[in-house]
Amino acid sequence: MDAKARDQASTDIRVIPVTEVPWSDVRTVFGTRGDPATCWCQYFKLSNAQWRATDVPVLEAALCEQVRHSPGPRLIAYAADEPAGWVAVEPRPAYGRLHRTRVVARGSAEEPDDPSAWAITCFVVRVGFRRRGIASALLAAAVEHCRASGSRVVEGYPIDTAERKASSADLYHGGLSTFVSAGFEIVSRPQAGRAVVSLTL
Template sequence: MTDEVVTESVGASTWNDLQTVFGTKGDPAGCWCQWFKLTRSDWDAATREDTQALLHAQVEVGSPGVIARIDGEPVGWAAVEPFSAYPALGRSPITRRQEGDPEDAWAVTRFVVRHEYRKRGVARALLAGALQHARERGATIVEGYPVDPGVRPSLTAAERYHGTVSLFRDAGFDVVRRPSATRAIMRRTLES
């Protein structure tokens, strides 16, 4: 039997549930999805409390992603905003814009799924929710920057936070380029 995974855009009312998803240990509890939003020096100087406060402020004024629930329990998160909301994407040799890239596609940059809820379809539901979230906010193109475990099966769960090529392919994304053997830039045009 498959649990139904329900997603919704985050906002001020979902903050406590988002804290449950990020937890207090591991990479998510330290990053709070700020890696792509800060300069390297600001990132290096930031504490866990700083990055948590930054995401909290972003959630209070907008909706930088979607949360997933199973039977009301918060189980996952996906970050999705316009490319321009993530300054570090423009600096990365993997994700920086190239000639012919869309002006300001929306970017799915991170998935967090609580350990005990993995392998239950949460990431797939989060990606579908991220597409809906972006569409409702006027996006016409959404990108992802997944890893390819088919090329390197030894990728750890922590290295898969971008999502996987198969996850994005199954959601209708196409590979537009391969900046490295294990990484892909994938894109999907949204229907209106």
């Protein structure tokens, strides 16, 4: 896609809180195959034992319930009125496993139980909608959502594709260049090809 086509595509993108869209659109974005369809953004919320013991319908039901009661509604992107992408963003304490992961434990300066620090943990962009600015639009909307919710700071844990070749599955963390373009600063590089980034609001 050339630059003109990308600019046109980006004007067709809308990002909406998931609480305002049909759940069937969420299912469309997560799909029926691959990591999103088997995780439902629950990995960072469960212990290893819970993760191994929980099947996919229960994971989906858990996300549906969290969306209704969580302080951090997730966001859905539409491209030309088609559900195209998703971003998960919440206060860091909502992600019990997050602060135990190597990248975050080694690289974040934030306290794990500080509710004023929010985390962007997951992007999903459907096949057929990639390289159209969906992730950038989702990130911008996530930052504005954090700001409106009274967040002090928002973190991300992206992959630096200039250092590390990443599959589309790996890129659920987001790409470092996308975060940097949105004004995030690199806090640390706790391991090869990974960064902790932060934006003070």
